[in-house]
Amino acid sequence: MLDGAETRTLLSVRNLSVMAGDRTILDGISFDLQPRRILSVIGESGSGKTVLARTLASWLSPPLRVSGGTVLFQGRDLLADPTHARSLSGREIAYVGGNPAGALDPTMTVGAQLVEKLRAVRPDIPAAKARDKAIQLLKAVRIPAAERRFNEYPFQYSGGMMQRAMIVDALISDPALLIADNITQPLDVTVAAQILKLMRDLNAEFSTAILFICSSLPVACDASDEVMVLHKGRVVERQTPAALIASPQHGYTYALIAELPTLWQGGPDRRRRVPATERPIMSVRGVSKAYETRGKSGKALVQAVRNADFDVFAGDNFGIVGESGCGKSSLMRLLTGLERPDGGRILFKGEDVGTASRKRLRELRREFQLVLQDPYGSLPPQSAIGAILEEPLKIHRIGTRAERRDRARAVMSEVGLHPGLYExxxxxxxxxxxxxxxxxxxxxxEPDLLIMDETLSALDQTEQGKLLDLFERLQARHGFTYIFISHDLTMVRQVCSRIAVMYLGEAVEVAPNDRLFFDPGHPYTRGLLSAAPTLEPRRYRPEDCLLEGEPPSPIDLPPGCAFASRCPHAFDRCRAENPALLSRGGQALAACFLNEPHEATHV
Known part of the structure; x- marks a missing residue:
C-alpha cells in the first residue's frame, strides 16, 4: 500500500493546449501523476506525444507556444514561473529522448560527462563516489565492460549504447519526475526489456514518477500502471493496461490494437518464398572484421564481426537480427563496401566486394543500395528533394537533365511522395x-539489392505498416532483393523469408521464418523471442529464457561459445569449444552443441 507521500499528486496537468501558429497541436490535455507511478502515453506520429513531453520539460521552442492551461509540479505552476521551471530541468525533472546522436560532447569521455552532470546537481558528492555511481548505472543498463567504457568517448559507443548512456545521464540525479520520450524504440528487445526493468526499479526504489512516451502499445502496456491514448492532440482514453486491452473504449484505440503485428498468431504475410536451389545474389563466407581501440592499458582489438557465413537469394527478404553491439551495423558496412573485411569473402553476383577496386565498387553500387536508420540525419537539409534524388543519377552519369528530372518525379510518385514537393x-x-x-x-x-539498416526503427507502428506495404509493392513491381537489418522481431516476422541471428559478431542461427519463431535452435534466439513486446500469449517465457548478465567484452572474448556465460543450458564443452553452424534440416542452421543428439546427456 502506498503511504501518504506517495499518493499525493506530483504532476497535475489541466487543460494544456499548445499551438504552432494557428494550428492546434495539443488540445485541452489533463491528467495527474503520482510518485511511484508510470503513465505511458501512446499514439501515432503527429498525435502530440513529443510536444507534450517537451512542454513538461520546459523545452518548447518557437513556433510552438502554450496557448492555455496549467502544469503544476509539486504544487507550483511551471508555465507561470519559467525561471523556476528551468531550474528544475535536469535536476528534479529529467528528460531523455530516443535520438542520442550529438547529445554528448564529443571531446569528453562519457564517464567524465556523467560525473560532471551529477556533481553539478549534487556538488556535495565527492568525485570518486560520483564515478562509482556512474559506473553502477552503466552496469544497470548493461553497458559491457562498464569500467572501461566509462573512459571512452561518445564516438566509440554504438547507437544502442549511446541510448543507454543518455538514460544514465537522465537517471544520475535521482529525479522526482522522469520524462522518457520513445527511449526504447531504437533498442533491441533484450536491452529494451532491461531498460523497462530499470525504470520500474527506479520507480519503486526512489518513488520516481515516470511519464513514458511510447509508439508501441505492447511496450506501453508492459511498462506502465496506466496508458493514456493521444489522438490528434487530444486524450481519447486512459485505462490500466489490462482494461485497455480487454475493453478499449475509443475507436482509435481499438484500431491500434487491431493493427498490431503478431509474432505467432496469423497477421499479414509479406514473406517471399525462395527455392532452395536458386543461385545466391550475395554470399558471405567466413567474414571477419576487427577495429583497433585505445585504452589505459594500450591498444586492443574489438572483434566486431567473426566468421559470418550465410547466403541471400535473389528475390529473398533476408533478415539480420540481434542485440545492440552484436555486429549488425559493422556487417552492413562490409556488405555495402563501405569497409573492407579483414578475412573472408563477400560475393555479390559472384564478384568479391571486399577486393573490388574503388572504380569497380562505384559501378557495383548501381546494383546494390543502402537505406539508413536516421530519417533526419541521413538527408542534406539545404538540398531540394529533387536535387537529392537526382544526385545518384549525376554521379553515375545517367540521362540528360530532363530525363533525370522525369525519373525523380516518377520515383517520388512510386514511393508515395507528391511530385509537387520536388523543389x-x-x-x-x-x-x-x-x-x-x-x-x-x-x-x-534501379538496383537489384536494397540493404535496409534499421530503416523503420524510428517510425511508429502506423508508419511502419505503410512502409512495409510500400516495400511489398516495390518488390512485386521491380523484383528487388531485400536485406533487413533490424532489432524489431515483429517487423522481421512479417516480412522476412529467412533470418540470421547474430551474437557478438557471429551468426549463431540461420533459418526460415516459421522455423526460427516456432522452433528456434539456439538458446539466444529463444531469449530474444521471450523479450519481444507483444500482446499475444508468449511461446517462450521471459523467466525461462530472458538473458541475464552482460555479454562478454568483444575485446576479451572467452574461449568456447561466447554465449555460454548467459546460457542456462551451457555445459563444459561449451566453455572450451566454439560450435560451428550445424544443420538442423530444412535449411535451418544453429551454432549450438545442443543440436547434436549425443550431447543431450550433458544438459
Missing part, C-alpha cells in the same frame, strides 16, 4: 515521408 526542402517532411525519400533515393538507380 521543397526535406525539413518540412514527417519522419515517414523522409524515409520514403530515402527509399526513393536508393531505388532511383
Amino acid at each position: 521543397s526542402l526535406p525539413t518540412g517532411l514527417s519522419a515517414g515521408q523522409r524515409q520514403r525519400l530515402n527509399v526513393a533515393r536508393a531505388m532511383i538507380l
Whole structure:
C-alpha cells in the first residue's frame, strides 16, 4: 500500500493546449501523476506525444507556444514561473529522448560527462563516489565492460549504447519526475526489456514518477500502471493496461490494437518464398572484421564481426537480427563496401566486394543500395528533394537533365511522395515521408539489392505498416532483393523469408521464418523471442529464457561459445569449444552443441 507521500499528486496537468501558429497541436490535455507511478502515453506520429513531453520539460521552442492551461509540479505552476521551471530541468525533472546522436560532447569521455552532470546537481558528492555511481548505472543498463567504457568517448559507443548512456545521464540525479520520450524504440528487445526493468526499479526504489512516451502499445502496456491514448492532440482514453486491452473504449484505440503485428498468431504475410536451389545474389563466407581501440592499458582489438557465413537469394527478404553491439551495423558496412573485411569473402553476383577496386565498387553500387536508420540525419537539409534524388543519377552519369528530372518525379510518385514537393526542402517532411525519400533515393538507380539498416526503427507502428506495404509493392513491381537489418522481431516476422541471428559478431542461427519463431535452435534466439513486446500469449517465457548478465567484452572474448556465460543450458564443452553452424534440416542452421543428439546427456 502506498503511504501518504506517495499518493499525493506530483504532476497535475489541466487543460494544456499548445499551438504552432494557428494550428492546434495539443488540445485541452489533463491528467495527474503520482510518485511511484508510470503513465505511458501512446499514439501515432503527429498525435502530440513529443510536444507534450517537451512542454513538461520546459523545452518548447518557437513556433510552438502554450496557448492555455496549467502544469503544476509539486504544487507550483511551471508555465507561470519559467525561471523556476528551468531550474528544475535536469535536476528534479529529467528528460531523455530516443535520438542520442550529438547529445554528448564529443571531446569528453562519457564517464567524465556523467560525473560532471551529477556533481553539478549534487556538488556535495565527492568525485570518486560520483564515478562509482556512474559506473553502477552503466552496469544497470548493461553497458559491457562498464569500467572501461566509462573512459571512452561518445564516438566509440554504438547507437544502442549511446541510448543507454543518455538514460544514465537522465537517471544520475535521482529525479522526482522522469520524462522518457520513445527511449526504447531504437533498442533491441533484450536491452529494451532491461531498460523497462530499470525504470520500474527506479520507480519503486526512489518513488520516481515516470511519464513514458511510447509508439508501441505492447511496450506501453508492459511498462506502465496506466496508458493514456493521444489522438490528434487530444486524450481519447486512459485505462490500466489490462482494461485497455480487454475493453478499449475509443475507436482509435481499438484500431491500434487491431493493427498490431503478431509474432505467432496469423497477421499479414509479406514473406517471399525462395527455392532452395536458386543461385545466391550475395554470399558471405567466413567474414571477419576487427577495429583497433585505445585504452589505459594500450591498444586492443574489438572483434566486431567473426566468421559470418550465410547466403541471400535473389528475390529473398533476408533478415539480420540481434542485440545492440552484436555486429549488425559493422556487417552492413562490409556488405555495402563501405569497409573492407579483414578475412573472408563477400560475393555479390559472384564478384568479391571486399577486393573490388574503388572504380569497380562505384559501378557495383548501381546494383546494390543502402537505406539508413536516421530519417533526419541521413538527408542534406539545404538540398531540394529533387536535387537529392537526382544526385545518384549525376554521379553515375545517367540521362540528360530532363530525363533525370522525369525519373525523380516518377520515383517520388512510386514511393508515395507528391511530385509537387520536388523543389521543397526535406525539413518540412514527417519522419515517414523522409524515409520514403530515402527509399526513393536508393531505388532511383534501379538496383537489384536494397540493404535496409534499421530503416523503420524510428517510425511508429502506423508508419511502419505503410512502409512495409510500400516495400511489398516495390518488390512485386521491380523484383528487388531485400536485406533487413533490424532489432524489431515483429517487423522481421512479417516480412522476412529467412533470418540470421547474430551474437557478438557471429551468426549463431540461420533459418526460415516459421522455423526460427516456432522452433528456434539456439538458446539466444529463444531469449530474444521471450523479450519481444507483444500482446499475444508468449511461446517462450521471459523467466525461462530472458538473458541475464552482460555479454562478454568483444575485446576479451572467452574461449568456447561466447554465449555460454548467459546460457542456462551451457555445459563444459561449451566453455572450451566454439560450435560451428550445424544443420538442423530444412535449411535451418544453429551454432549450438545442443543440436547434436549425443550431447543431450550433458544438459
